[in-house]
Amino acid sequence: MTQFEQLDTILEGQRGMLQTSEAVKRGIPKSVFYNYVKEKELEQAAHGVYVSPDAWVDGMYLLHLRCSQGIFSHETALFFHDLTDREPSPYSITVKRGYSTTRLKADGVLVYTIKPELHGIGKSTAQTPFGHTVPAYDMERTICDLLRCRSSMEMQTFQGALKMYARRKEKNLRRLMQYAGMFRVEKILRQYLEVLL
Template sequence: MKQFEKLEILLNEQGGMIQTSEAVKRGISKPVFYNYVKEKKLEQAAHGIYVSSDAWIDAMYLIHMRCSHGVFSHETALFFYDLTDREPSPYSITVKRGYSTTRLKADGLSVYTIKQELHEIGKSTAQTPFGHTVPVYDMERTICDLLRCRSSIEMQTFQSALKMYARRKDKDLRRLMQYAGLFRVEKILRQYLEVLL
């Protein structure tokens, strides 16, 4: 199979998006890759990520491709679990402390940082509206994150999310309290839950 054919398959697999690093991983040299990009008139969507002009851009998947260890969190995670009636704007992600957030913030993202040992807690996956799988924190972790950042989040957003969570059949209160202990928001969470449950 010719290298351009391999790239064509990769572009189709990714829904019209292609990453330089992914092409290199598959044994395609950078000069060949950039010739392909030029010939196909692909547009640069972000550093090392190119898209075909007719592709529908999945913004969430694009963020994941750019920052693979970032996890969708806060208001964006609420959206994945139908715990908000608003589309997230800007998107929120959480990265490990020490990761450079300058470029992500410059692109308009809400970026939160957390200690390395807390970064993986509650990490799950979800489907974007375009059907791509991306990392996202589970509902319980998201509630704790919102409590931790309650001064920078609209109170109404948080309260309605907590009410919707309390009505869910798939909620896990034991896990929620376990996370609340880890993130040191147990006391304030109990106050809210006493009102709701």
């Protein structure tokens, strides 16, 4: 198999998306990679990420590739957990404090920052509508994040999500209260839960 054929296989497997790092990992020189990109007229979608012109781009997966430490949160995490009927726009991610967010914000991404020690709490994975696996916060962490930012979001979005969460069989109230303590939203959460449960 030639190196171009290898790249064809990767491109097909990734649904029209190709990463420089993936090619290098498979022993394909960068010069060959860039010749391939030029010949196939791939478009640069982000640093080190190229897409074929006819590909449907998975925006969520692309954002994950651009910012690997970002975790989908807030309204985007609600969408992943079916706690909202609205498709997220713009996407919301949370990064560790100190991470440069300028380029992401310029591209319209809602970026939240948090202390490094709280960044990984509640991290799980979710499937994008295109079938890619990306990092996202679990339902309980998402509820706590929404409580922390309730002044900057629509009240009906938040209340609707909380009602849907309360009806879920797989909810974990013990975990929710544990997270609420860590994020200092325990008191306000109790007030909401008393009404709902």
